[in-house]
Amino acid sequence: MENVEQTINRRDILKVGSLVGAVALGGLLSPMQAVSQPFKNPTRDKPLLLDSNENAYGFSSLIEKNLVKELTNMSLYPIKPEQQLLTDIAKFYNVKEDRVCLTNGSSAALQSALYAVNKMAQEANLPLRIIVPNPTFEFIEAYAKPLDPEIIKVELDSKFNFDIDKMKKSEMEFDGVSLVYICNPNNPTGNIANPNDLYSWVRNAKSTTIFLFDESYAEYVADSGFKSGIDMLKGGAKNIIITRTFSKVYGLAGCRIGYVLTTPELQKRVSEFLQLVGINFVGAKAASIALKDFNFRQYTINSNIKSREIVTRTLDSLGLKYAPSHGNFIFHEIAGDFDDFVKNMKNQNVLVGRKFDVYDNFCRVTLGTPDQMQYYVKLLKNFREKRYI
Known part of the structure; x- marks a missing residue:
């Protein structure tokens, strides 16, 4: 079969x-x-x-079938597999390669995005505020500790939904650079953001605000009302950084392959904080193969x-x-x-x-x-x- x-x-x-x-x-x-x-x-x-x-x-079984023949090249640095995966991801989402960064898992993508926005705040001589729902995935807070920014936690409502109005209020009243972190679907609750509320905010946010969408679980969403940040990015939004991973639906958590989708300008900024040759040969090869297996997904x-x-x-x-x-x-x-x-x-x-x-x-x-x-x-x-x- x-x-x-x-x-x-x-x-x-x-x-x-x-x-x-x-x-x-x-x-x-x-x-x-x-x-x-x-x-x-x-x-x-x-x-x-x-x-x-x-x-x-x-x-995916395609990885088992196709990866073994590649193992003779493991003595080489993963430059070609890395470039191939970059090309494959760009093609998969129908975007240009200058909108994609490969990262050592999506955790490295989150860290690099945070540091990039922090540098933007430093260049503008402005304070940084990080706005997060509570509870959510904690890595952003952990990565932020050495930077010591202000962190605003906004409680979910009684139905576990993001309180967009309160988060937006925190962003609008702040005289500095805001990084709004949205894990969508949210971890640990699994709920998704109301697309109308969220993307209206994205369109009308202050020029000093960047939205970081963690979409580690987005492939699992079956709700027709869900809208990925990728849609907004392709629609022309300039203030979005999206992180995704091969760890979840693709079953490659041990390979540590993640990626960023954003604008060319923000891609350059995020790339400044990425490890050089930051992904491994096997992971790059496996991820490229996994993208092709629709049936497994x-x-x-x-x-x-x-x-x-x-x-x-x-x-x-x-x-x-x-x-x-x-x-x-x-x-x-x-x-x-x-x-x-x-x-x-x-x-x-x-x-x-x-x-x-x-x-x-x-x-x-x-x-x-x-x-x-x-x-x-x-x-x-x-x-x-x-x-x-």
Whole structure:
């Protein structure tokens, strides 16, 4: 069967140390094969990993088929593969290459974008303010610590939505350079921004404001109302930096390949803070191959929808609240002590996400395969019987 997706045991990969080892070993399962095999309960040595939002199906089978023949060139620097990936990404989004930066995972993309905007503030002799929703992905705050800017955290509303009005107020009243960080879908809640509110703000923001859109999970969104920052960028916006990754839907978290999409001017600024030859040979090759496998991507997305439905049906039956997730995770109420919930799950050989600010009675859980999520919701029902949740 051509272009079928594949599952892969992540612990087996870790034993050989890298994606190269996994490819060399072979023995990967296609999704069709995986579905036909009985689900095995997790064990202490092989727990169910629902904690880091990785792709439960591993990576595309095309990578296994095509990467091995490239390994003889691993003694060379990844200059050609890097350029090829840059070209492939630009072609994929129908933009010019001077709008794209390759980065060591999307985390490096976020850091470089932040430093670029900080330099813009320094050049203008203006203070920097960073505006973020709360809770959200914390890397921006971590990367900002050495710069010591003002950080404004704006709480989500009662339905887990971004409070665009309050964020906008913080931007408009500030006499300096503002960096507005929007993780869309948001991590950990999984909600998406209202496109009308957000992009009206982008169009009418002050000239000293830059919007940083972290779209690590955008490929998972099935809502027709979702609008990527890429649409605004292609529509002529000059104040947007978008970061994306191959770690999630493409299943290449271990390869650390991310990228930036922005204007040519901002691309140059971001590039100043990127590591020279910052991505690796195997990752560049694997990412170029992954872009070509539509079937794997679509299978992963469809599977994710099924898994989400399994979990939300159970949460509804248990009367537990949850955010309207559009990523490969769900943020749900546990109605009890967070640490106890994590401990009880670990005792059943299931690892779940960490605690997030403000919502200490909620847990972020990665959406694995439908079989894995059936096991998870069975535990939730058992926990309810024991009055753990």
